[in-house]
Amino acid sequence: MPRRGIPLVVSAPSGTGKTSVCHRLVSEDAGLELSVSHTTRSPRPGERDGVDYHFVSRQEFEHLVAAGAFLEHAEYRGNLYGTSRAAVEGPLAAGRDLLLEIEVQGARQLRTQLPEARRIFLLPPSRKELERRLRARGTESEEVIARRLELASQELPEVFRYDYAVLNDELEAAVGRVLEIVRGEREGRRAELALRFGPGLVLQS
Ligand code: ADP
Ligand code: 5GP
Numbered sequence: 001m002p003r004r005g006i007p008l009v010v011s012a013p014s015g016t017g018k019t020s021v022c023h024r025l026v027s028e029d030a031g032l033e034l035s036v037s038h039t040t041r042s043p044r045p046g047e048r049d050g051v052d053y054h055f056v057s058r059q060e061f062e063h064l065v066a067a068g069a070f071l072e073h074a075e076y077r078g079n080l081y082g083t084s085r086a087a088v089e090g091p092l093a094a095g096r097d098l099l100l101e102i103e104v105q106g107a108r109q110l111r112t113q114l115p116e117a118r119r120i121f122l123l124p125p126s127r128k129e130l131e132r133r134l135r136a137r138g139t140e141s142e143e144v145i146a147r148r149l150e151l152a153s154q155e156l157p158e159v160f161r162y163d164y165a166v167l168n169d170e171l172e173a174a175v176g177r178v179l180e181i182v183r184g185e186r187e188g189r190r191a192e193l194a195l196r197f198g199p200g201l202v203l204q205s
Pocket of ligand 1: 014019
């Protein structure tokens with residue numbers, strides 16, 4: 001019997017490096033998978049529907065909300081984002097550990113909707129470096145960058161509500177730190193199963 005996967009929420013102000021860190025994590029650890037969210041924003045160059053996001057219209061999104069399809073959803077800078085129950089339940093039931101890259105309002109909702117989730121907050125090294133990364137990505141206008149920086153000041157104090165804080169100074173180092181956390185959580189889950197069911201089940205987990 002495979003053990004249930006561990007949901008891992010990763011949040012950070014836009015531009016900190018969540019997407020970069022999460023993509024490296026799934027390529028380095030075969031047991032990790034990225035949850036695919038729904039959004040009403042337009043795809044950026046290179047983004048694929050069903051892979052990076054499920055890109056839907058506002059009307060479709062609202063229909064899904066009314067149907068109770070989402071575990072959490074939030075409006076972020078004029079666009080809607082949400083994690084569907086289906087995106088989470090399948091991988092977790094199959095025993096895969098799932099990364100949920102979501103902003104802070106959605107992460108708050110998951111506290112009640114998915115209480116077993118562990119929460120990791122990525123921190124930028126400085127405001128100056130955050131600004132540099134937002135510009136380097138080259139996908140947003142100066143006006144959007146300014147608004148994202150303003151929002152970052154509101155999001156940063158949320159770090160104290162998370163289980164872990166990880167500094168994303170150097171990408172490799174940050175990925176290594178998150179992998180340590182994932183391994184620690186897996187060990188914790190093994191130990192918990194061992195206490196509850198005995199070591200026989202643990203060998204298969
Ligand atoms: P987020 O998903 O948090 O909005 P991204 O992963 O899109 O952030 O990263 C924003 C920009 O910063 C990208 O250009 C990315 O290549 C760069 N970046 C991410 N992590 C680092 C890092 N540790 N050092 C330098 N640049 C980084
Ligand atoms: P972006 O448009 O840059 O891909 O994402 C903007 C913000 O929305 C990021 O902080 C990202 O983590 C967050 N986000 C992505 N998917 C979800 C989701 O399913 N739910 C919530 N609440 N936020 C999400």
